[in-house]
Amino acid sequence: QKEVEQNSGPLSVPEGAIASLNCTYSDRVSQSFFWYRQYSGKSPELIMSIYSNGDKEDGRFTAQLNKASQYVSLLIRDSQPSDSATYLCAVIDPGGSYIPTFGRGTSLIVHP
Amino acid sequence: SQTIHQWPATLVQPVGSPLSLECTVEGTSNPNLYWYRQAAGRGLQLLFYSVGIGQISSEVPQNLSASRPQDRQFILSSKKLLLSDSGFYLCAWTPTGREQYFGPGTRLTVT
Numbered sequence: 011q012k013e014v015e016q017n018s019g020p021l022s023v024p025e026g027a028i029a030s031l032n033c034t035y036s037d038r039v040s041q042s043f044f045w046y047r048q049y050s051g052k053s054p055e056l057i058m059s060i061y062s063n064g065d066k067e068d069g070r071f072t073a074q075l076n077k078a079s080q081y082v083s084l085l086i087r088d089s090q091p092s093d094s095a096t097y098l099c100a101v102i103d104p105g106g107s108y109i110p111t112f113g114r115g116t117s118l119i120v121h122p
Numbered sequence: 123s124q125t126i127h128q129w130p131a132t133l134v135q136p137v138g139s140p141l142s143l144e145c146t147v148e149g150t151s152n153p154n155l156y157w158y159r160q161a162a163g164r165g166l167q168l169l170f171y172s173v174g175i176g177q178i179s180s181e182v183p184q185n186l187s188a189s190r191p192q193d194r195q196f197i198l199s200s201k202k203l204l205l206s207d208s209g210f211y212l213c214a215w216t217p218t219g220r221e222q223y224f225g226p227g228t229r230l231t232v233t
Contacts, residue, residue: 042220053212053224054166098166100222108154108219109181114165 012037014101016113023120029086031116033099036080042102043075043082048115049095058084089120124149128213128225136233141186141200143228145213148194153215155196156222157188160210172196208232 013036023029031045042061046054060066060073060082072085082101086093096115102108125148135141147153157169168181170188178188185204189197196213208231214222 044221051229053210053227056221056223059221102220108216109168109171110222112166 012040012101012103012111014099014111014113016097016099016116018114019117020119021116023089023118025089025091025120025122027089027120029089029093029118029120031084031086031097031099031118032081033083033101033113034081035099035101035111037101037103037111038077038080040077040080040101040103042110043073044100044102044110045071045073045082045084046098046100046112047093047095048098054098086118089118091120091122094118094120124215124217124223126213126215126223126225128211128228130228131226132229132231134231134233135203137205138202141198141203141207141230143198143211143213143230145196145198145225146194147215150194150215150217152193153217154219155190156214156216157196157198158212158214158224160212162209166212169198203232205232 015034045058047057048054058073060075066073070087074083096117098115099113100110102110127146156171158166172178172190187199211228213225216222
């Protein structure tokens with residue numbers, strides 16, 4: 011059974027700091043990786059996707075992928091209180107049905 | 123641009139009553155569509171997905187069913203709700219078969 015593991019948190023960081031969120035996955039053939047942000051009571055919102063090893067930057071967000079170690083991470087620079095949310099990691103393998111496996115999410119709290 | 127709608131936004135239903143939740147996508151054709159449930163404090167559970175009209179795949183056998191009567195319409199139904207059906211129901215679509223975009227969700231409380 012495919013598994014995507016995330017530390018549930020909460021991860022608490024001060025405003026302006028770098029928040030580091032981690033995700034590990036069990037299926038070595040996984041090819042597509044996503045980070046979603048979910049505010050309390052709201053639906054998940056896609057914030058980053060990454061498909062190849064290395065770093066991908068988009069504004070204050072950087073996704074990092076290491077397929078050999080089977081982990082993907084999300085860095086949030088200059089964290090703001092508005093970044094406080096649950097961050098979901100999702101992984102898709104190339105099996106054909108394109109069904110993502112989601113982690114349970116990490117709760118991030120950015121305090122002023 | 124594409125937009126995904128869900129309704130109702132909230133619903134309170136007694137045990138044993140029927141259910142019908144609707145999802146529609148605008149601005150695209152032949153999208154892959156998905157129904158998820160997120161119970162309180164738990165992760166996303168995929169319930170059904172559809173790659174085309176009338177094509178439904180079930181991931182979790184239970185008292186729920188899904189239908190896709192039109193290209194951009196996806197319906198989640200139940201004949202008799204259980205207490206355990208309470209949760210946040212999310213419809214999602216994908217333009218590429220990879221990244222997914224979620225609707226605003228329906229919060230269902232079964233009493």
